[in-house]
Amino acid sequence: MKVRRSTRLVDMTHYLLQNPRKLVSLTFFAERYQSAKSSISEDLVIIKQTFEEQGAGTLLTVSGAAGGVKYIPYISEEETEQLIGEICNLIEKKDRLLPGGYLYLTDILSNPHYINSVGRIFASLFVDKDIDVVMTVETKGIPLAYAVANYLDVPVVIVRRDSRVTEGATVSINYISGSSKRIQTMVLAKRSLEEGANVLIIDDFMRAGGTVLGMINMLEEFKANVAGIGVLVESGDIEERLVEDYVSLIRLSEVNTKDKVIKVEKGIFHLKNIKQMAPSSDDL
Amino acid sequence: MKVRRSTRLVDMTHYLLQNPRKLVSLTFFAERYQSAKSSISEDLVIIKQTFEEQGAGTLLTVSGAAGGVKYIPYISEEETEQLIGEICNLIEKKDRLLPGGYLYLTDILSNPHYINSVGRIFASLFVDKDIDVVMTVETKGIPLAYAVANYLDVPVVIVRRDSRVTEGATVSINYISGSSKRIQTMVLAKRSLEEGANVLIIDDFMRAGGTVLGMINMLEEFKANVAGIGVLVESGDIEERLVEDYVSLIRLSEVNTKDKVIKVEKGIFHLKNIKQMAPSSDDL
Numbered sequence: 001m002k003v004r005r006s007t008r009l010v011d012m013t014h015y016l017l018q019n020p021r022k023l024v025s026l027t028f029f030a031e032r033y034q035s036a037k038s039s040i041s042e043d044l045v046i047i048k049q050t051f052e053e054q055g056a057g058t059l060l061t062v063s064g065a066a067g068g069v070k071y072i073p074y075i076s077e078e079e080t081e082q083l084i085g086e087i088c089n090l091i092e093k094k095d096r097l098l099p100g101g102y103l104y105l106t107d108i109l110s111n112p113h114y115i116n117s118v119g120r121i122f123a124s125l126f127v128d129k130d131i132d133v134v135m136t137v138e139t140k141g142i143p144l145a146y147a148v149a150n151y152l153d154v155p156v157v158i159v160r161r162d163s164r165v166t167e168g169a170t171v172s173i174n175y176i177s178g179s180s181k182r183i184q185t186m187v188l189a190k191r192s193l194e195e196g197a198n199v200l201i202i203d204d205f206m207r208a209g210g211t212v213l214g215m216i217n218m219l220e221e222f223k224a225n226v227a228g229i230g231v232l233v234e235s236g237d238i239e240e241r242l243v244e245d246y247v248s249l250i251r252l253s254e255v256n257t258k259d260k261v262i263k264v265e266k267g268i269f270h271l272k273n274i275k276q277m278a279p280s281s282d283d284l
Numbered sequence: 285m286k287v288r289r290s291t292r293l294v295d296m297t298h299y300l301l302q303n304p305r306k307l308v309s310l311t312f313f314a315e316r317y318q319s320a321k322s323s324i325s326e327d328l329v330i331i332k333q334t335f336e337e338q339g340a341g342t343l344l345t346v347s348g349a350a351g352g353v354k355y356i357p358y359i360s361e362e363e364t365e366q367l368i369g370e371i372c373n374l375i376e377k378k379d380r381l382l383p384g385g386y387l388y389l390t391d392i393l394s395n396p397h398y399i400n401s402v403g404r405i406f407a408s409l410f411v412d413k414d415i416d417v418v419m420t421v422e423t424k425g426i427p428l429a430y431a432v433a434n435y436l437d438v439p440v441v442i443v444r445r446d447s448r449v450t451e452g453a454t455v456s457i458n459y460i461s462g463s464s465k466r467i468q469t470m471v472l473a474k475r476s477l478e479e480g481a482n483v484l485i486i487d488d489f490m491r492a493g494g495t496v497l498g499m500i501n502m503l504e505e506f507k508a509n510v511a512g513i514g515v516l517v518e519s520g521d522i523e524e525r526l527v528e529d530y531v532s533l534i535r536l537s538e539v540n541t542k543d544k545v546i547k548v549e550k551g552i553f554h555l556k557n558i559k560q561m562a563p564s565s566d567d568l
Binding site: 005006007009010011013014017018046047049050051053054056098099100102103104105106107110111112113115116138139140142143146147149150153154155156157158160164165166167168189191192205 | 289290291293294295297298301302330331333334335337338340382383384386387388389390391394395396397399400422423424426427430431433434437438439440441442444448449450451452473475476489
């Protein structure tokens with residue numbers, strides 16, 4: 001039985017959102033709704049326009065026999081500004097201060113609303129990079145790294161602090177933590193990363209960058225490439241940064257344990273224009 | 285400017301999917317689209333019917349001045365059957381066998397497609413429970429626990445193996461691993477769980493259940509309640525199970541390291557009927 005346009009629009013939107021970056025053929029939708037491909041194309045134009053107007057993403061078309069449509073998730077500049085502002089306000093609450101000037105961020109990193117939104121921001125910032133895998137180190141940043149991986153539709157690879165029997169053979173490296181100057185260990189299952197993979201490194205917090213540098217060294221062991229580095233929060237008062245080419249969403253400009261003052265500011269990053277991003281989708 | 289129904293349907297579907305279980309007022313949508321509440325109600329009926337027909341979830345209405353609509357994510361029985369079947373086939377591949385009869389499952393637990401789908405299955409199985417928090421123990425199962433938490437719109441709380449300076453004060457317990465009979469430690473930040481919280485425990489793998497029992501003991505320390513226990517895979521050859529009331533999606537019926545044979549079967553669980561689940565939404 002032929003399905004009405006209104007029902008098709010709701011179901012196609014749901015289907016595309018559940019399957020980010022997957023190529024879906026027009027034939028699949030045509031058969032699912034017992035509708036003509038021309039009607040499906042018209043539906044897709046409406047969905048694409050709506051997504052782009054709301055800054056929620058876009059649809060890319062791939063033409064030819066093996067062609068179809070792909071939903072690329074995105075977030076608008078307005079929504080990003082608002083979210084970063086909200087998180088900044090949360091971070092500045094003084095009860096987050098822990099001994100040694102550390103900050104308790106676990107509540108933010110446990111909250112689906114923030115995790116998802118930050119995940120969409122990183123997926124948007126690296127939208128035009130060729131990424132095969134998202135990598136992070138355990139533990140706090142894993143949900144965030146997973147959210148990014150989900151929007152990019154790639155696996156998330158988790159570097160561990162010690163080796164586990166359930167991981168099989170592993171590669172282990174030592175690295176120097178940038179702030180504490182202590183030697184630490186990182187372990188990654190051999191099976192979890194292929195040679196030549198393009199890897200987006202995501203972490204929740206960066207001081208000098210020792211842990212991120214450790215992950216970069218790990219990638220060298222696997223002959224894999226760094227496709228990008230994204231951290232949610234970085235310390236501002238670092239004399240010598242160990243990594244250069246990274247994006248941070250939030251920068252701690254002041255942490256004063258004596259007076260219990262925490263000051264943060266927005267990091268430096270620029271979202272691309274989603275409408276300019278997808279010229280190939282004009283032929284929808 | 286008034287927004288057309290087709291655009292509204294796409295944007296409302298997107299908005300509701302991005303905000304599972306959040307109460308959204310009709311006024312919010314009416315203002316967003318400069319449309320009458322009666323039109324918005326009609327849109328919501330279409331969305332609700334489409335979601336229910338596809339087994340994707342339902343919309344619940346809350347009436348009164350502070351009322352509105354909530355999207356409850358769900359997964360259909362057909363989709364669940366297919367997914368569990370897919371994962372079973374993946375698990376039976378013999379190159380997963382590790383020394384000691386352990387199985388390498390990290391690839392499945394890193395893949396957004398499986399993580400999300402299994403997350404939706406658990407969210408569906410516990411759809412009618414009152415859940416404040418999803419809890420897991422590091423590391424492999426964290427993305428899965430986060431996916432469940434995301435569909436239930438509650439925070440994910442991660443129990444750690446050791447204490448970290450970035451967690452603040454912690455509660456630590458010792459427990460006996462059911463299979464290896466060794467004493468192990470679990471640590472949870474004091475701030476991460478409130479007294480009286482209803483907690484859904486999610487883990488990727490269960491042998492005798494020592495780790496899950498450890499989490500139950502941890503909840504007792506926090507005066508929190510077990511709202512449910514869900515594991516993705518359980519061993520079948522266990523003489524004495526340490527926990528009773530749990531749901532497993534997949535059961536390992538045979539792991540033969542000598543002949544390199546892995547056999548799995550579907551666990552015992554029943555999805556409720558989504559259409560019967562939501563009588564209160566009839567007044568949409």
